[in-house]
Amino acid sequence: MDIFVIDAFTDQHFKGNSAAIMPVTTFPDASLMQRIAAENNLSETAFIKPTGDNTYAIRWFSPLTEIDFCGHATLASAFVLYQFYQLKGEITFTTEQVGTLTVKQATNGNIEMNFPCQPGEEVEPPATLLKGLSITPIKVLKNRQAYIAVLPNEQAVHDIVCDAEQLKQLAPHDIVVTAQSSQYDFVSRYFWPANGGYEDPVTGSIHTALAPYWAQQLDKRELTAYQASQRGGVLHCKMIEDDRIIISGSAVLYLRGKVYL
Incomplete structure (x- = not known):
């Protein structure tokens, strides 16, 4: 089986978020895909299967479980198809x-992904969430994927420490912390001990909630976001409709090889 490892939402090696991309003609059994993802031990392994002209079914697996929606591995999958399978256009x-996702290359080389917005609604924070964060949020929202904790300032996002055992109890939901930024429009960090690991380096999917929130707060349709993990990554977000968003970024190849089973 072909395998590609791509660093997504970055133009530098060892930054952004790594994804393993495995093009297949038929999806293997789900248990085998999960074991491959665990063996790869990256944030996500994406399996992509052609279903028509420029159309692919995609499934994403963390080392622990199948994931409903992954942005950085979608970007990485498109990068592989454009760079190594000679695909053109959308x-x-x-x-x-999460329905149909469309992707295309921008004139600056970035890959633009058209995603459904998944905004959060303000909720009363669970006690487990508050116990799991070293800094108390000023507001908490929740969408289908995660709790969204708005912190008092950008430095708090960098400084926060999470108790993984407490946050695991929020399963199946993860937790993202966010604040307005001076250099960017907003920053975030994403913690997912129940579904993948302690901290995800760059999480494209949660920006379908973060960008609509900050677009409203800042009265802007186009925003630049930074996910402030150890690796870090930059995401460009553009609200195109009330329920659709373009999230774009760059990617670089780290590895191309074969998996033997």
Whole structure:
């Protein structure tokens, strides 16, 4: 089986978020895909299967479980198809949980992904969430994927420490912390001990909630975001409709090889 490892949402090696991309003609059994993802031990392994002209079914697996929606591995999948499979124009990815995703290359070389918005609604924070964060949020929202904790300032996002055992109890939801930024429009960090690991380096999917929130707060349709993990990554977000968003970024190849089973 072909395998590519791509650093996504970055133009530098060892930054952004790594994804393993595995093009297949038929999806293997889900248990085998999960074991491959665990063996790869990256944030996500994406399996992509052609279903028509420039159309692919896509499934994403963390080392622990199948994931409903992953942005950085979608970007990485498109990068592989453009760079190594000679695809041109718009690519359509069909998914089981979030509908149809379309992707195209921008004139500056970035890959633009058209995603559904998944805004959060303000909620009373669970006690487990408050116990799991070293800094108390000023507001908490929740969408289908995660709790969104708005912190008092940008430095708090950098400084926060999480108790993984407490946050695991929020499963199946993860937790993202965010604040307005001086250099960017907003920053965030994403913690997912129940579904993947302690901290995800760059999480494209959660920006379908973060960008609509900050677009409203800042009265802007186009925003630049930075995910302030140890690796770090930059995401460009553009609200195009009330329920659709363009999230774009760059990617670089780290590894191309074969998996032998």
